[in-house]
Every structure is written in C-alpha cells, then in structure tokens.
Amino acid sequence: MSGHDQPKGLFRFFIDNSLFLITGAVVALIWANLAAQNHSESYHNFIHFDVRTLVGAGGSHEATDSHNSSPSVVVEEAEVIESHADGETIVEEAEHASTGSHEAHDSHEVGGHSDGDSGHHWYSLLFIINDVLMSLFFAIAAKEVWESLLPGGSLSNPRKAATPLLATFGGIVGPAVFFISGAMLTGTTAEFGKGWAVPCATDIAFSYLVARLIFGIGHPAIAFLLLLAIADDAAGLVILAVFYPSAPIEPMWLLLTAAAMATAWLLSKLKVHSHWFYILGPGIASWFSFYQANIHPALGLVPIIPFLPHAASDLGIFAREELNRQDTLNEFEHFWKVPVEIILGLFGMVNAGVVMSSVGTGTWLVLAGLLLGKPVGITLMTLFAEKVLRLEKPAxxxxxxxxxxxxxxxxxxxxxxxxxxxxxxxxxxxxxxxxMGALLSFAAAPLAVLIAKGLGVRAGDHAGLVGDTTAEAATEPA
Incomplete structure (x- = not known):
C-alpha cells in the first residue's frame, strides 16, 4: 500500500508497522481484564457507547440502557421477583432473561438489525467502527486485489500466479480442515463449527513485516507470500459475504448495489476525478444496500472500487513508485491510508477486549488451523502444483x-x-x-523465525534469482 504526505517520526513508525492495531488490541486486553477483576462494566459501556449522547440527543440513552443490562439491573429485577414469589428458581430465571436480553441486543449491533427498536444500534460505537469505518479497510484491501489483476500485477499472469494461487487454496482449505477436524474430535462441532473460516485469514501487513525479517528485502518468497495474501483477501471477502450474512439475504436490495456500480461507472466515463464523488454517492448507496440485504456492510464499498479511474498497470503492493500516481484509485488510498491505520487501532480496542480466562476449545481450534493448517496446506498444495501439475516455483x-x-x-x-x-x-x-485464538496467532511470527533458522534460511539467501523485478517492486516499502 502506498501513502501520500507521509507522517513523520514516531507517528510514521506506528503507521509503517501497523502498531495502532496492536496498541488498540493491547489496551483492550488490559482494560477488559482489569474491568473483570474489579467487576466493572467500563469496557462494555465503552464499546456500546451511544455517540448521540455527545451532542445531547435525548431519549436514546434510555433505550440503550434498557438493553445493556448491568449486574445491578439484574439484581434489582431478581429482587423484585423474589419479593413476589418464593424460591431460587424464579430468581435464576429472571437473571437468565436479563442476560438473554443483553446478548440479543449485542448480536444485533454487529452487522445486524435491531428488531422492535428505533435503530439505536446505528449509534453504538461498536457498530460505527465494525460496520461503517471498517468498510474503508476492506475497500483498500479490494483496491490491492483489483490492481493485482491489472497488467504487471501479481495475479495478471495466470501461469506465473498459478503456483501461489494453488498455495492460497491450500492455505484456506488446510486451516478449515484442521479447525473442523478438531471440533469433531472434541465433540464441539455444534458450538464452533460455523467458525471454520476464522483461521483461513492471513494478515498482509504483519506477515509482510515478518517475512522481510526472515527472508530479506527482494527475496522471491516475499512476492510469493504477498500474492498468496492478496488472493487470500479476495477469498476472505467472498467468504464473509456468502457464509456470514447477518440474517437471510434479501436479494432485492442487491439491485441498489447494481445501480451504485452503474453510477460509479457513469462517473468514470464522465471523467470525474475526485474519489469523494464515488464514496459519498455510489459508495454510500452500496453500503446501505449491503446492510439492507443482510450482507456484512463492512464490505459495502468493495463493489465500487473497480470503477474508480485507475492506472493501466500495477507496480506491486507496497511499491514506492505508487506514491507518484495521482489516478482516482491511488488518490483514494493516499487519502485514507493513515485514517485507516487509526481505524484499525479503534477496531482492536472494541474487539480485542477478552479476559485471559477465555482461552478454551475455540482458541485451540483457531490456533490449530493457523499454526498447523496454514503451513501444511500451503506446502502440500505447492508440492501438488510442482510435482503433479508440473508448475514451477519462483527462481x-x-x-x-x-x-x-x-x-x-x-x-x-x-x-x-x-x-x-x-x-x-x-x-x-x-x-x-x-x-483469543485470533489474537494469539501472533505466535506464528516467532515460530516462523525458529523454523526458518532450523531449516537454514538466512535473510538475502536467494541465489538463483535473476532479474526478478516483480519481486523487487512488490516488496519495496512505501
């Protein structure tokens, strides 16, 4: 990814190394665990904060409070019922009903609709970050995928991309197989089965940083990994849209998506340059159509990305030369790169707040998928591509x-x-x-360093690489 008017000093260091996301996640972990120790609702109240209270909007806070049941409310309800009836069973039922109300409310706040309510979840901090602001993150991811298909892009030459693409397939199927197999072995398929896609993801930014440390700048393994990660992102967008709708999909609303795409195409034909016209017009319409269709709205900007006027070729992900490109698609990324890094920090803050005692079966299933399924799947499919299909690995x-x-x-x-x-x-x-499994996947970094060292891999050790400018361009940091 490229950037424009690059920030300086410590701020630039945080941006370049995606440290806002890590910082947000660490803050959330510490906060949630301290809150749990002190029996405090502070972290929960933070992520469900109703932003309308900042401007003094009336009525909304009470509506939210009626759903965000705190322990004190549970106790009060239990006491009221206990005063009218004798026995512990009724008290327990009251507690269960109150907790159930709270969980139902939470489930609507992330990519869902609020039933029988004024739609207050639209103003929840969790909804705004996860469903609205994260659409910019996925738009930038879609930008990288789209550019990789252009001439010169890592996915533009099917023969050259075939082996990494098959490795990507292995890197998706392998984790899913390990996850589901683990769930079957532990008898937890009913509880965890639908989480099979969690370990299929690869974090481009962090994997790139670790790969540079292990292989050295310009190594073909980095270009291979980046191509794999980009294809993984593309598959991830499809998986999110198809397998994780917030409710049964309402296909009629996709007509609005098609209209948004047509409008973006018309704007490009009229040579409208500023990306704001595409985001504030077709972009918002597409986001709203995804929301109404029950497809995760964080993917809402993805359909319009290919219609933003763009360069005729791709220079490679992280290519420094992209800083000098001023087409609409690059202008979009230049403007939003830094804000998106800050958004990722907020994303970490509202999603990573889990207590350490949460480590359990789900954690080990995710880690089995990522730390075993990924390397096994990628290696086996690369072997299949080379030995069976007679394809080649990069020199x-x-x-x-x-x-x-x-x-x-x-x-x-x-x-x-x-x-x-x-x-x-x-x-x-x-x-x-x-x-917790997703958070602990950082264990892959030190494990990769140890494995590489054990196998005798040294940074810069890529004898036989002859003039592979694609690898050089693809890994040149912006």
Missing part, C-alpha cells in the same frame, strides 16, 4: 522457504478477529475463546 525458492512462509501466513489477526465477530455474533464465552 530462488525451495521448500525451506515454502514451509517458513507457510508459518508466516499463519498470522491471521486482523481479518481473523473480524471473522470471529461475524461468525459468532452473540458475545460470550464461545466468541471470546475464538477471538
């Missing part, structure tokens, strides 16, 4: 590099955390245990 790569980058690809984090929330909409022990 300068052998299976030491394939196994090492397979483990690097096990860093799921951002998208894995997002899919955790999409798959398990109801907050609670199951969702938290799966989230």
């Amino acid at each position: 300068g790569m052998d299976y030491r590099h394939v196994v090492s980058l397979g483990m690097v690809a096990g860093i799921g984090f951002t998208v894995a955390l997002f899919v955790s929330v999409a798959a398990f909409k109801q907050p609670g022990a199951i969702q938290d245990s799966v989230k």
